[in-house]
Amino acid sequence: MNYIAVVLRKISDNLRKMPDILKKHKKVIIPLVVVLIAITALFNIASKSEDINNSDLSETKDVSEKVNVETLRVSKDTLTDTANYSGVIVPSSTVNVLSTISGDVNKKYYEVGERVNKESVLFDMDTEDILDSVNIAEVTAANAKNAVEKAKIALNNASHDYDVNAQLFDAGVIAKNTFDNIKTTYELAKLSLQDAENAYKVAETQLSMNRKTLQDASVKSPIKGVVLESNVNENAFLSAGTIAYVIINLDVINIEVNVTEDIINTIRLGDSVDVKIASVSEEYFKGNVINISPGANSDGTFKVKIEVLNSDNLLKSGMFAEVDFVKNYLENVLTVPVNSVLSENGQNYVYIVEDGIAKKMAVKLGFDHGDNIEILDGLSENMLVVTKGQQYVSDGLAVVDVTEVNQ
Structure with a gap:
């Protein structure tokens, strides 16, 4: 009311300064101004009330909102402890094709890089x-x-x-x-x-x-493979004993790696290994150990030969490869996904879900396999561990498990 009186006083002062024609309508203008001021005041009050209500609703919503998470049951699994070594791809077999007679080359049928079958005629002598x-x-x-x-x-x-x-x-x-x-x-x-x-x-x-x-006089390839070298030319003389062609077999390739003495006795003939050739694919190839050197190289390492099928001929001689040898199997151990584990002040922990409530659990970690990690202490089998959304969870917070919904 004081606010309205002040406004009316100011209006009255201003009206005194207005022309006489406006003064004549003073009785009409003043009520109109009062009404406008009242409407404005009511609007301001309503706006403030709405802001307060919205704020209250927002706070209420924040308090009642649950965090969506995905979970996975703690289970027992087998983890493998591996050692990674680099090696070089070599052909499984390399054959030097010699000319047994001397004379002129009449016809040449294959060039470097071309595939040949066993008994394919490589060239004819006169x-x-x-x-x-x-x-x-x-x-x-x-x-x-x-x-x-x-x-x-x-x-x-x-x-x-x-x-x-x-x-x-x-x-x-x-x-x-x-x-x-x-x-x-x-x-x-x-x-x-x-x-x-x-x-x-x-x-x-x-x-x-x-x-x-x-x-x-018709010189044939003794194996199926690819021409690595060709040393003959048509109508040129070729002496007996000359290496005319070099044929390599790439349908099955070998990888030679030199491993250290701490792992050599864990490798057995026939062992399956994972092989990665990054220049070809991010996927792993399967290989088998076919040869283990009984003696050390001059640098103290031991040569191990791996055989890998190469039916698509994607793997080439000289490419670099990485081989994972299994050093140890950890069987029947509790595991969780690595990304479910959080750390704070040097303490590792995970969140589990019990009756819709997140619970913080300190854990002792074991062998890290990369995707999964061994849990030595802190969890039991079949507990539901939060695997997604754990960054937004706190101990005791109500959560919604949407694992089945997202699958």
């Missing part, structure tokens, strides 16, 4: 001279074979004459010198057959060698 040698050897062998047949016939005849005349000689029908000549003919026939057979064997051997040379 065979003109070789074919001539084969033809001559075939004729020689055929003649030698005919000579053997003739020698057999001659021996058969000489043997028959010898048998008949031996009886005549025993009966005294023919003279000794006559029988001796027949006997000599028989012995010579046997020697002739032996010589013919030896000559035939030599001819057959030479023919086989020439045919083998003709076969070797």
Whole structure:
């Protein structure tokens, strides 16, 4: 009311200064002003009341609001303690393909990087001279074979004459010198057959060698793989014994790693290991231990060879790999997700949920597996541990478990 009186007084003072025409309407204007002031005052009071009510509602809402969390039951699991070592990929097999004959290269079929199958022809040597040698050897062998047949016939005849005349000689029908000549003919026939057979064997051997040379003129890959090196050119001379191609097998690759003595005795042949080649994939490849060196290298480490299937041929020789060897298995231990564990003033703790209320639990940690961590003390199996939203939870706070809703 004092506020309104002051306002009216100021209006009255101002009206005294106004022209006479306004003074004549003073009785009308003053009530209007009073009404306007009253409305304004009521509006201000209502606004303040609404602000107070809104503030009260906000405070009430904050007090009654529950925090949404997700949980996971504490369970027993098996954790593995691993040791990580770096290694280099090498082919599971490397073959040097040599030329066994000298001559000009007639045709080349594969270049570096191309895949070959076992028995694929890599290149052909010029065979003109070789074919001539084969033809001559075939004729020689055929003649030698005919000579053997003739020698057999001659021996058969000489043997028959010898048998008949031996009886005549025993009966005294023919003279000794006559029988001796027949006997000599028989012995010579046997020697002739032996010589013919030896000559035939030599001819057959030479023919086989020439045919083998003709076969070797088509040089084939002894394994399925990829061409790593090619040292031949068409129409160029190639000497016998030259490494013409190098073929590697990458369908199965090996990884060679050098491990320290503190882990070598925990590794066994056939052990399964996880292999990561970061340049190829973030996913792990499965490998198996196929060889363990019985002796140390000059630096005191031990070489271990891992075999990995490479059916997609994504893994290349020379790539770097990381291998995880399992040092120890921790079986039947309580575990929780690593991200559920909080720390304050050096004390590790988690929140569990009991009857909709968050409860702070101090825990003693064990082996950290990366995703899960061992709980040595502080929790029991089947407790509900908060895994999401724990940063917004405090001891005794009401929470809503939305795990099933979010799944």
